[in-house]
Amino acid sequence: MSNRNFKLKILSTVIILLLFLAFTSNIITTSTTAQSPQTSSLLVTAKTDKETYLLRQKVVIEGNITMDGTPVTDALIIIQILNPANQPLAYRTITHGNISQVLPIQIINIYITDFYGNQLNTVKTGSSAKACMSIHNPQLSSRDIYVTITVFDANMVPIQVGYLATTIQPQQIITPKFTVFIPKWAMSGKAIICGNVYSKEPKLGGIAYAPEKTVYFCISRVQNGYFPYPEMPPPQPQTTPGIFETYITLPPDPKQGQYEIYTTCQIDPITTYKTSTTFTVQQSSGYPPQASFIYWPATPYENQTVAFDASSSTAEGFNDTIIKYEWDFGDGTPKVIKEGNYTNPPDPTVTHNYMESNQYIITLNVTDNEGLWSTTSKPITINPEFGPTANFTWTPTTPIINQTITFDASNSQPGWSKTLGDYSPITNYNWNFSDGTTINTPNQTITHIYTQPANYTVTLTITDSVGRTDTISATIQVFNVTEHPWDVNGDSKVDIKDILIVAKAYGTQEGDPDWDPRCDVNGDSKVDIKDILIVAKHYGETY
Numbered sequence: 001m002s003n004r005n006f007k008l009k010i011l012s013t014v015i016i017l018l019l020f021l022a023f024t025s026n027i028i029t030t031s032t033t034a035q036s037p038q039t040s041s042l043l044v045t046a047k048t049d050k051e052t053y054l055l056r057q058k059v060v061i062e063g064n065i066t067m068d069g070t071p072v073t074d075a076l077i078i079i080q081i082l083n084p085a086n087q088p089l090a091y092r093t094i095t096h097g098n099i100s101q102v103l104p105i106q107i108i109n110i111y112i113t114d115f116y117g118n119q120l121n122t123v124k125t126g127s128s129a130k131a132c133m134s135i136h137n138p139q140l141s142s143r144d145i146y147v148t149i150t151v152f153d154a155n156m157v158p159i160q161v162g163y164l165a166t167t168i169q170p171q172q173i174i175t176p177k178f179t180v181f182i183p184k185w186a187m188s189g190k191a192i193i194c195g196n197v198y199s200k201e202p203k204l205g206g207i208a209y210a211p212e213k214t215v216y217f218c219i220s221r222v223q224n225g226y227f228p229y230p231e232m233p234p235p236q237p238q239t240t241p242g243i244f245e246t247y248i249t250l251p252p253d254p255k256q257g258q259y260e261i262y263t264t265c266q267i268d269p270i271t272t273y274k275t276s277t278t279f280t281v282q283q284s285s286g287y288p289p290q291a292s293f294i295y296w297p298a299t300p301y302e303n304q305t306v307a308f309d310a311s312s313s314t315a316e317g318f319n320d321t322i323i324k325y326e327w328d329f330g331d332g333t334p335k336v337i338k339e340g341n342y343t344n345p346p347d348p349t350v351t352h353n354y355m356e357s358n359q360y361i362i363t364l365n366v367t368d369n370e371g372l373w374s375t376t377s378k379p380i381t382i383n384p385e386f387g388p389t390a391n392f393t394w395t396p397t398t399p400i401i402n403q404t405i406t407f408d409a410s411n412s413q414p415g416w417s418k419t420l421g422d423y424s425p426i427t428n429y430n431w432n433f434s435d436g437t438t439i440n441t442p443n444q445t446i447t448h449i450y451t452q453p454a455n456y457t458v459t460l461t462i463t464d465s466v467g468r469t470d471t472i473s474a475t476i477q478v479f480n481v482t483e484h485p486w487d488v489n490g491d492s493k494v495d496i497k498d499i500l501i502v503a504k505a506y507g508t509q510e511g512d513p514d515w516d517p518r519c520d521v522n523g524d525s526k527v528d529i530k531d532i533l534i535v536a537k538h539y540g541e542t543y
Contacts, residue, residue: 071242084257093212107213154189287316288372330360387468453480
């Protein structure tokens, strides 16, 4: 082969190879573009119901979801809101319809604890707790995740946001814990925590790795703890085809400026669409404060100390503060005024004692650092003092003759004394056993033995430290069982009849409908094999 032909053959081969590579490269590029979420036929819009807002106003976020021009019925809507300082204000993942996509992460649970790990479902305003979220990675590979919680009060004001970028290992369960502070102005009542897991921060293109998990809890003005509230179901998915909607409420002190809303619609982990919008919060100065207070106890008595708390009052404006609380208790006593300044606000709490039972109107006036003020009023009913309430129990409840009976008056209740300004302790218990025995004692419990069978009326009279009394009576039936309890039927001999009577009551105990106190031979408040054995041991004896 000539040198020229060899060169031509090499050149032809190179040209064919280049054409092949160019052709296959075009195929790959076209395929990638077709699968790109940004060129898919999914389309999402997002907007707010207004362009500008003021403090405490509701911000409605709404939009449309279409695929090839058709309203979408099943999707996840991810929303991230940033305040003017570029700080997260809220995260939500709204379930729209039925989500059939398989998501890689599971949010097992969300719960609240105190700083010692004790579970709570009620958190007091002005205090902190821990919001915990248990997350499971059931996959065989690790995942980089972005975990968020948003805490809303009863008005859907976002009061706390927590977020964490971390890695979760295969088959691992992690429990991130976020410190949550409940501000004094937070609305009391049913609050909600929304927990989410994304691939990364939503504004940077993060997608949902799990459906949103929610849990309700209670914000209280007076108490922390765990109380027997009924469990509440999570929010229902939105179902209107092609439309989504949610909202937040602005706090009493929102930062002014432009807020960013990043919205992502996720049909599946590949098919997504992102959009964004903004709204503006206007300057919030020049608004008068809102006066608000609670008092405790809810049903006070004469000369009982009532605690008043105005910490739920709010200075309506960013960086405003309340510098004066003025209390009028409505009973003719002088007003109580607590004053401070911007850097050292006054104590919003005060106490008062009402000396006469009646209904009074309490008025609170609050003033902020701009000199603006507002008032609020509410009634309070003061109840009259009351005396003690007698009550008692006895054991055994079906006694027999010559048996020691214990009488217990510990469930008697003391009354409220106006003179003492406190509950008046019970100082004396007078027992009349209606068999000729009367006993006075300062002790709550006492014992007594009846020697004759009969129905006895036992009367208890209690006396408190200021001399008030109360009386209660009860009838006790004492059964005629001899000093030989194994002679069950009392015919002066132990025979098969006694064994049969005990056998019939076998398995019963005191309080059962078929209880027969005669068959409790050993006096342990139940009829069992021990009682039968005792009767059998004395079988054949006569008296």
